[in-house]
Amino acid sequence: MNPSVSFxxxxxxxxxxxxxxxxxxALQSAFFGCPECGTFFEYPEVGKPKQLRRFKEQPPHARxxxxxxxxQLDGETYRIxxxxxxxxAKGPNYRWEEFQLRHETTGANRQLAVFQGHWLLIEPTNEQxxxxxxxxxxxxxxxxxxxNRYSPRVLYAEGEFDWNVLSDESxxxxxxxxPPQMLVRERQNKNNDHWFLARYLEPRExxxxxxxxxxxxxxxxxxxxxxxxxxxxxxPQLFTFSxxxxxxxxxxxxxxxxxxxxxxxxxEFVTVPLPPQPIxxxxxxxxxxxxxxxxVLVSPSFTVPGTGALTVKLWASLNNNWxxxxxxxxxxxxxxxxxxxxNLESYSGVEDGESWHEGxxxxxxxxxxxxxxxxHLNFYPVADLGKPEAIQFRATVQARATAGSNAVLAxxxxxxxxxxxxxLRASHESSRWENSDFSPYS
Numbered sequence: 001m002n003p004s005v006s007f008x009x010x011x012x013x014x015x016x017x018x019x020x021x022x023x024x025x026a027l028q029s030a031f032f033g034c035p036e037c038g039t040f041f042e043y044p045e046v047g048k049p050k051q052l053r054r055f056k057e058q059p060p061h062a063r064x065x066x067x068x069x070x071x072q073l074d075g076e077t078y079r080i081x082x083x084x085x086x087x088x089a090k091g092p093n094y095r096w097e098e099f100q101l102r103h104e105t106t107g108a109n110r111q112l113a114v115f116q117g118h119w120l121l122i123e124p125t126n127e128q129x130x131x132x133x134x135x136x137x138x139x140x141x142x143x144x145x146x147x148n149r150y151s152p153r154v155l156y157a158e159g160e161f162d163w164n165v166l167s168d169e170s171x172x173x174x175x176x177x178x179p180p181q182m183l184v185r186e187r188q189n190k191n192n193d194h195w196f197l198a199r200y201l202e203p204r205e206x207x208x209x210x211x212x213x214x215x216x217x218x219x220x221x222x223x224x225x226x227x228x229x230x231x232x233x234x235x236p237q238l239f240t241f242s243x244x245x246x247x248x249x250x251x252x253x254x255x256x257x258x259x260x261x262x263x264x265x266x267x268e269f270v271t272v273p274l275p276p277q278p279i280x281x282x283x284x285x286x287x288x289x290x291x292x293x294x295x296v297l298v299s300p301s302f303t304v305p306g307t308g309a310l311t312v313k314l315w316a317s318l319n320n321n322w323x324x325x326x327x328x329x330x331x332x333x334x335x336x337x338x339x340x341x342x343n344l345e346s347y348s349g350v351e352d353g354e355s356w357h358e359g360x361x362x363x364x365x366x367x368x369x370x371x372x373x374x375x376h377l378n379f380y381p382v383a384d385l386g387k388p389e390a391i392q393f394r395a396t397v398q399a400r401a402t403a404g405s406n407a408v409l410a411x412x413x414x415x416x417x418x419x420x421x422x423x424l425r426a427s428h429e430s431s432r433w434e435n436s437d438f439s440p441y442s
Contacts, residue, residue, distance in 0.1 A: 009068065015041055015049040022068065023160035024081050025102060031165065033082070033158035035067075040157050040166065052166055055156045059085045064114070064217045065099055067159050071210035073121060077104040080112075080210075082159035088150040089169070100161060109162065111196075112206070117220030118227055119201040120182060129183060129195055135438055137176045137183055144176035144183045146438045147225050179432075180228040200226040223431040230424045242418045249410050261311070265302040265397035271295065271323070271381040273388045299377040299395065301332060308400050310338075310370045312377075314363045316393035318346040322359070323391050324382040329367060332374040340365040344393070 009022040012032065019036035023029050031052075033040045038055040063083060065071075070079045082100030087093075096115035103109075111122040131137045135146030152168050168186075176183040180200035187193050207214050231238065271294045304310065316323050322345035329338040342363030349356060383391055433439035 012043055012049075014039055015051055016054065021160075024068075024079060025107060025160060025162065028107070028162035029081075029160035031161040031163065033156075033161075035158040038156065038158075040154075042164065052164070053154075055154075058156050059097070061218075062216075064097075065112075065206075065210055065212065069210060070104065073101070073110075073209050078102060078110065079104055080159075082161045083157065084154060084165060085156040086152050087155055089153050090150065092153070094150075095155065100159065112201075113198075114206075114218060116222055116224070117203060117218045118222075118224030119203060119206050120198040120226060121201050122184065122196050122198040125195050125197045127195055128193065129185070131174070131176065131185075135176075139183075142178040142181065144178045144181075145440070146174060147177045147182075147433075147436050148175040148438070149173065175225065177226050179226045180232065182226040198226065200224060200228060222435070223428055225432065225435075227428075227432070229428040231421045235421070235425070238418055238421070242415060245414050246411060249407060249414065252407075261398045262305070262400055263396060264304060264399045265299065265377070265395065267299060268392060268394045269297050269299075269379065270390050270392050271297060271379070271383070272390045273383065294381040294383060297379040297381065299379075301374050301376050302397065303374055304370055304372050304399050306400065307369065307371045310367045311398040312340065312342075312365050312367060313396040313398070314342040314344065314393060315396075316344040316361055316391060318344060318359075318361055318391070320347050320349075321345070321384055321387050321391070323384075323393065325363070325393065326380045326382070327395075328378045329370070329375055329397075330378060331371065332376060334371075334373070336371070338367045338370060340367065 009024050010026055011020045011022050013019065014021055014032075014034035014037060016039040017034065017037040019034055021032050021034055023032065030044060031040070031042050033055075038058060039051055040053045040055065041049050041051045043049045065080055067080055067083060070077055072078075078101035080099050081102045084098040084100075085095065086098060087095040094115075096113055099112040101110045101112055111120075113120045113122060129137045129139065131146065137144040137146075150173055151171060152173060154165050154169065157165050170188065172187045174185045174187070176185070182198040182200075184196040184198055185193055186196070203214060203217050203220055206212075207217055229235070273294050310329070312327070312329070314325055316325075322343075325342040325344065327340060327342070329340075331337070342365065344361055344363055345359035346361050347357070347359050377395060377397075379395075381391070430441055433441050
């Protein structure tokens with residue numbers, strides 16, 4: 001990308017190897033890192049250059065962004081003028097890179113840091129914040145939680161800087177996160193804090209800003225400290241919408257339960273066994289049936305007031321017995337039938353001094369899309385052959401039936417995507433805090 005202002009850089013020579021080091025800020029830059037020999041030196045306005053440190057190693061990988069290149073961030077043109085490779089003093093395996101960015105028009109500096117492929121755009125702020133004893137910084141926009149605290153070590157530096165980067169090794173750095181933002185406090189002592197505000201950048205944003213391919217940038221691994229959780233931008237709206245829709249489904253179901261479930265038929269029946277009839281198999285031999293068929297029972301007529309679902313509830317008075325109640329709901333005008341079966345049983349006893357009970361004396365069926373009109377029920381009872389006593393049962397029919405399963409299904413479908421997203425966000429947060437000594441999950 002072409003900067004808004006283009007000019008050739010100035011140059012000085014490294015006091016150790018005489019290599020030419022280019023720089024762009026003649027007014028502020030006083031510290032330089034030589035890319036040839038790794039010497040970090042000060043070049044004051046008056047006097048000879050002073051060698052401050054010679055770095056023993058260089059990053060083993062190619063720089064993802066080259067010194068001197070320009071890019072567009074937040075609609076402004078910045079040039080990369082300095083590069084650092086850093087680590088934590090007590091955790092030398094935690095290493096990251098920092099690029100110094102210089103605004104091409106104003107000369108203001110920002111930092112672009114990358115750790116494990118996660119990018120942060122950092123700028124100084126004049127605000128002074130206070131953290132609570134619990135490690136929380138409260139601002140007008142968000143609450144920031146303490147994530148990390150360390151002292152940095154400079155492993156390597158090249159390019160130009162307007163401050164002695166080696167002096168940062170005496171700082172205590174605290175990072176407070178409220179993804180996708182981070183507040184960074186650099187403390188020299190309790191009375192000297194400098195605050196910075198950082199924003200998480202997606203790798204594709206960095207690649208587009210500086211005109212490089214994604215393959216040139218470091219591979220992103222793990223979860224970044226300020227990396228926003230999945231669905232970050234829309235989660236508040238989705239959560240509110242889902243909550244309102246759940247409330248609507250629940251209220252609708254409650255309303256239908258109060259308005260619907262109109263009882264249109266409720267009656268008790270008594271079934272008695274028919275005389276046993278001989279049954280033969282295909283070879284002509286007598287077969288003992290499992291149960292005895294009983295007299296078909298026909299209910300009185302009743303009216304279904306409107307097309308919709310019907311609930312047929314059955315209950316039988318059983319004592320160590322069972323009864324099977326196949327039935328048909330018959331439309332007396334059209335002859336249309338709706339068939340179902342209720343299986344009822346109840347057994348109880350005492351074993352080893354403890355009472356037990358199994359079975360269910362109730363059965364329920366939902367018949368959908370039953371047209372309005374006059375109906376009756378035909379029952380075809382079957383009971384235990386060895387227990388010929390009469391069995392009493394009750395049949396109840398309710399029109400405009402509301403099925404709780406429908407409401408449950410609606411809630412499941414409604415909450416499926418938010419539920420998956422919530423689980424992903426929870427997993428993301430857990431992964432984020434794995435690298436923190438201040439995790440709320442520990």
